[in-house]
Amino acid sequence: MKYILILLLSVFVSNAQIQKEQLDLMPWPQKIDLGTGTFALNKNFKVNITANPNSRIFIGATSFLRRLDNRTGLFLPQNFLTQINESPEAELQINCGSAGKIEINENESYELIVTSSKITLNAPNDLGALHGLETLLQLLQNNSTSYYFPTVSITDAPRFTWRGLMIDASRHFQPVAVIKRNLDAMAAMKMNVFHWHLADDQGWRIQIKKLPKLTDLGSNGNFYSQEEIKDIVRYADERGILVVPEIDIPGHASALLAAYPEIGSKVDNGIGSYAIQTNSGIYNAVLDPTNPKTYQLLEEIFDEVCPLFPGAYFHIGGDENNGKEWASNPRIQEFMKKNKFSGKHDLQTYFNMKLIPMLKKHSKKLMGWEEIMTDNMSKDAIIHAWRGVNEGLQPGESLIKAAKSGYNTVLSNGFYIDLMLSIATHYQNESLSKNALLSPEEKARILGGEAAMWSELATPLNIDSRIWPRTAAIAERLWSNENVNDLQSLYKRLKTISFRLEEVGITHIRNKEVILRNISNNQNTIALNDFSNVCEPLKNYKRNGGGKKYRMHSPLTLFADACTVDASDAIDFNFAVKKYLDNKNIENEVVVTNFFRKWIKMNTDLIIVSSNAPLVQPLLPLSQKLSEISEQLLLLIEKKQNSDKSKLNILIEQANIRNDADVELAVLSGIKLLL
Incomplete structure (x- = not known):
């Protein structure tokens, strides 16, 4: 009798009114109102979809069912969802207004209503619906014998439109499986931009069919075929994620110049002048902006790469060019003098401006690290702010300067996860909040931010532990209201979220x-x-x-x-x-x-x-x-x-x-x- 009473008491306590503090939601929603009852989950649970969404919602809803089934072991009967109004009497009703577009400033809001008898997910498009499904999964509770959802009303939308993760596949090549599992984790944390760093001093990682030497001589055999690129872009699209490729130029070019040394800036460049670097660091290798062949080759590269990525943005890097090869080349110095360039920044701006029409031909906007921001740089460029105190700048200084100068801008300073800094450091990154001195128009130019995973010390074996779970905290900083900043709440929720990330394939624990x-x-x-x-x-x-x-x-x-x-x-x-x-x-x-x-x-x-x-x-x-x-x-x-x-x-x-x-x-x- 004593044990029966204990069991009954535990069931009663488990089903007692849940408080907000007990929920392990991440990112935390904009508005959440808890009810007093529960929606009891059983083996007859089904999903129905209405309106006119993109087909990605069928994939997302099916994934939701399988993850829910794996977690509960209920043997849910519904298989792959393929059509509208497949199960009109379903317990979960998803209403999508239209097909969402994978682009910045698309509406990603949703409304989730859980009653004791029905769950309703309303969204303007399937992107918001996908976010709502992730929230619903995080709401799942259990007692000793069953699973249930608390009754709740949630209205949610992101604080920033650009919520990204950059993975460097150049220093250490990251196979397709690594990229895909991290895309799944990004979707679980409502992140929507995957920035793919594909070329640097240590490797050229993308197949260019007209220029096979790039991978023959610049990749050590590790690169993505164009079919693999297309597959990953499709996979990201199905999860509501925009893929932004980066080919870092004119510096960080050792691998490119190992294949085509004739467009390098060394005085006597030729075969053997450049080599793939096996150490990390900043190297002198830089393209020659005065050589017409440089632009011919880059245009050939862009003509093949741009069609692989349907998104509107192309990242050209542009960082950490020390200018030493330019300074030691008399021909380049004469060119600068003739054009009245005062220094390397003017010459690099000249180079960058040459790229804009090449990219515009493919309906792409140029994006680059903050070094591309000079007086003469086109205002159509997007500035990626990364430098901070270690580079002699105040936190948020470059971000604010870019916004005030008329540029759209994205922040990574404070979000460099390869620095191995604490969760609190990233979560309390105040740079995004230092825009109080900006006008409403200037604030609108701050698109959001990106976690940056440079891979000098990251292989497929350990990279997940370097990205997660800290990036979940960054995802919350970019999605949730800035007043959501309690560290104890973060640590408490992150214990569950970290465990749940393994559900989508992340290997940071195992x-x-x-x-x-x-x-x-x-x-x-x-x-x-x-x-x-x-x-x-x-x-x-x-x-x-x-x-x-x-x-x-x-x-x-x-x-x-x-x-x-x-x-x-x-x-x-x-x-x-x-x-x-x-x-x-x-x-x-x-x-x-x-x-x-x-x-x-x-x-x-x-x-x-x-x-x-x-x-x-x-x-x-x-x-x-x-x-x-x-x-x-x-x-x-x-x-x-x-x-x-x-x-x-x-x-x-x-x-x-x-x-x-x-x-x-x-x-x-x-x-x-x-x-």
Whole structure:
């Protein structure tokens, strides 16, 4: 009888009125009103679609059903949706006004109404409906025996029209499967622009049939065929995502010039003058803007590439041209003098302006990194703002300058996820909110932002863990009201969202174990996993030592590759320390000291594993320091005897020195608080 009462109580509690704070929605909707009942899900659940949508809604609704079925195990009977009014008595009614267009400033709003007997999803077009389906999936709740949706009314639309993710496929080639699973994750987070970085110093990644040398000599065999490009563009379109290609010119051109050195700016360019770069960094290789053959070749490239991408935008890069080859070439210097160009920026503007008619021929607008913004640059260009404090600028400075200068602009400064900065850093990026000094017309020129995933240290094995779940927080910053900014709410919701991203194929959780098994030589990985949960990769490009330590073929299957930003145990420990310092009762003390005992045992276990795992050896000095610190802090907190504080401070300093594992102890901030 006691167990029956407990079961009944648990069911009652599970079905009790849900509060907004319990919902794990991301991005958070613009307006949400919870009701008092629930919609009980059963095996007869069906979907019906009306009006005149694009066919992508049938694919989206079918995917919704399969994901719902996989999550609940209900064996839902409805198969692939193929037509309007297929099941007019269905429990989920989707009303799409028209077919949505994959372009910026398209209406992406939706209204979702859940009652106890019916779910209605209204949207002006299928793009909004797709977003509504993602929200509905996130609303799913359960008790011990069943699944249900809370009754709710949601009215939602994005804050910004450009909500993007850039993936660099040049430094490390990312196969089609990697791109597709990230497109699925983008759609789940209501992101709508995939910026595809296809050419750089380290590789040319797109097939040009008239210019086969580009991939023969510039790709090391890793590139996308035109059929693969078309397939990915179609796949993105089905998920409501615009694909923006980037071919970075005139700098970052080593791979292009390895194939066609005759259009380079070296004085005596020729075969062997340029080569694909195997390190990261900024190189001198730059196209020759004074050579007519440069534009002939680029036009041939654009004539093949542009038709593959039906969207209105083409990204030409334009960043980090150091101008050294231009400065050392007398012919180019004479050209600049003749045209009264005051410096490299004038010459690059001349180059960029030559590209505009080539792209306009294909109905494309030129987009480029902020270096293309000069006095004479066409106002039709879109400025991609990326530089910040590290480049001597104030946060948001380039974004605001572009908007005030009459350019449409997109922000990536503050959203560079390859820097391995915390979720909070990206989520609290205030650059987008610094447009208060802009007029309404100027504010409208800020289209939105992009998470930037440069791939110097990202392979198909670890790239998902570098993109997700932090990009989900960026997606919320770009979709939700700017007043949605509570970090504790974000962390709470992100735990569920991170797990759900694996539902669409993201490998950020599962691949960690793959890397740890490699490091442990297929031994028990518990201690390694525990250590990874208190360590984070070095930040701000420190790991790669200015691009000198790792090459494009160097192993990225090491401990730093298994570690992620916002190490889970470090977050919990640092929170426990603050709670303990606020109230030093026995319960709070036990929580903190249990971490120390765990880390002492972890170090012992790592030593055992290392006896048959050479890759564990570089971790031991840091693990040993953490163990010794833990021993000293146990003495200090439990007062069994006096702790040597000077020794503690030395240990902490030593633990803070760069180590061979290329990680940092994320628990040091909490440890320092205790002292």
